[in-house]
Amino acid sequence: MITTLSPVLCVVGARPNYMKMAPILRAFDEHHPALPWVLVHTGQHYDHAMNERLFRGLRLPTPQHNLEVGSGTHAVQTAEIMKRFEPLVDDIRPSCVLVVGDVNSTLACALVAVKKHVPVVHVEAGLRSGDRAMPEEINRILVDRVSDRLYTTERSALDNLVREGVDAGWVHFAGNVMIDSLLSSRPLAVPPVKTLADHGIDPALIADGRYGVVTLHRPSNVDDPEQLKRLASMLSQAAERLPLVFAIHPRTRGNLEKFGLGALLQNPRIALLPPLGYLEMLGLMSDATVMVTDSGGLQEETTALSVPCLTLRENTERPITVEQGTNTVIGIDAALFVRSLDDILVTGGKRGRVPEYWDGNAARRIAADLYGWLQQRGA
Structure with a gap:
């Protein structure tokens, strides 16, 4: 030794x-x-x-x-x-x-x-x-x-x-270990209304406490103009049901501009924010009605927070978030997206349980x- x-x-x-x-x-x-x-x-x-x-x-x-x-x-x-x-x-x-x-x-x-x-x-x-x-x-x-x-x-x-x-x-x-960070940082999370105000968004957007948080960055979702157009249209539809806070990855923002799709998200019920700090995103997620994402890590974090998650991918490398947690993998099926969102708004959606360790x-x-x-x- x-x-x-x-x-x-x-x-x-x-x-x-x-x-x-x-x-x-x-x-x-x-x-x-x-x-x-x-x-x-x-x-x-x-x-x-x-x-x-x-x-x-x-x-x-x-x-x-x-x-x-x-x-x-x-x-x-x-x-x-x-x-x-x-x-x-x-x-x-x-x-x-x-x-x-x-x-x-x-x-x-x-x-x-x-x-x-x-x-x-x-x-x-x-x-x-x-x-x-x-x-x-x-x-x-x-x-x-x-x-x-x-x-x-x-x-x-x-x-x-x-x-x-x-x-x-x-x-x-x-x-x-992602959950280690989440649990130790949660008391320090930035309140959602402060995050919106700091970025020039009227906090009244989420005044009733019901809102979704969105992130998209996977090349398979944002690099193809037709795929990105479909997803932007799905988000625009979702905003009719509840306000969305969309923290836009630089790659996604650049492609929205490149493909001329920015107008699809020019909606008073969609708050477009730049990439956020960890404590800002944690505060938004903790109080969210639903998370809409293609991120693997956010599938895990929402399971730990007991927040329903709709994953805009055809698969996940984190199946435990589906089997035990709050995650539902829906691909880019617009009809399934609407049904899943409506179910969350009516029933509260999947709450699952926190996995072992x-x-x-x-x-x-x-x-x-x-x-x-x-x-x-x-x-």
């Missing part, structure tokens, strides 16, 4: 990573003895002002290293991250590289680590949608196959991993297991 560990090299690259990494770093600091860590931001998401707000809201430390990669095609971005990450691995000589989620940064840094014989630890392993047209699905599969320690958010993820040839002994069910302690379980695992390896 060793007494001093080399640092755990922790990677973030995009907004969903931040929510997962924040509680992990706190758990590393709180563990006895503490696990040393170094945080690197690849710069995959590079809006510095938004990053600063998110880091502050999540109480996530400033990364010691920023690779400032920026945007590009999947191949270009992945290659550039690998090129800039490799010297860091050589310099820091970490006990392991810890990656979270399924973005390009996750895959790129995992590939660098495994080729340099550095153990790879994947948090949020084993999630599968079965849809290989999703870039994230490819990232998930590849990262899990090269990882040495895999932490899952739900028990069914183990079946996916074993079916793909991963040794069950490498997998540890720890729970959902979505209790705010997932990061602590990861820290305890990882410390023991690294000790056994003599890292």
Whole structure:
């Protein structure tokens, strides 16, 4: 057994990573003895002002290293991250590289680590949608196959991993670190009326307490003009039933303008907001009547908050949110969307239950297991 560990090299690259990494770093600091860590931001998401707000809201430390990669095609971005990450691995000589989620940064840094014989630890392993047209699905599969320690958010993820040839002994069910962030941050959430007012929207829009929150960003939904037109029309219809607060991703906003579809959302019952900070979005979600999204993470968060969620995708890599939680996957079926929305307005919709180990302690379980695992390896 060793007494001093080399640092755990922790990677973030995009907004969903931040929510997962924040509680992990706190758990590393709180563990006895503490696990040393170094945080690197690849710069995959590079809006510095938004990053600063998110880091502050999540109480996530400033990364010691920023690779400032920026945007590009999947191949270009992945290659550039690998090129800039490799010297860091050589310099820091970490006990392991810890990656979270399924973005390009996750895959790129995992590939660098495994080729340099550095153990790879994947948090949020084993999630599968079965849809290989999703870039994230490819990232998930590849990262899990090269990882040495895999932490899952739900028990069914183990079946996916074993079916793909991963040794069950490498997998540890720890729970959902996204929910750790949500539960610890909920008392700090910004009230919805303040968020609207801060963005120049009359809070009277949600005065009766019933409103929906919308996010859309998946390329399959927003990059095709016909698909985006259909979705915008569906949202316009929904606004006749209840007001909507739409936090528009830059990609989505750009395509609405590019395809000349902005007028479809020029509706007094639709509040169009820029991307929001974590605490702003958390406040909106917590009080919402319904969430309408194509985000994987928001499917989980609404389940934890007991808020009905309508997912505008044909599948989900988080089936537990459907089986146990509040999520309904409806694709882009306009008639089903209206029926589902009407049901929520009449009955309150699915409330579900909070899944096992979505209790705010997932990061602590990861820290305890990882410390023991690294000790056994003599890292």
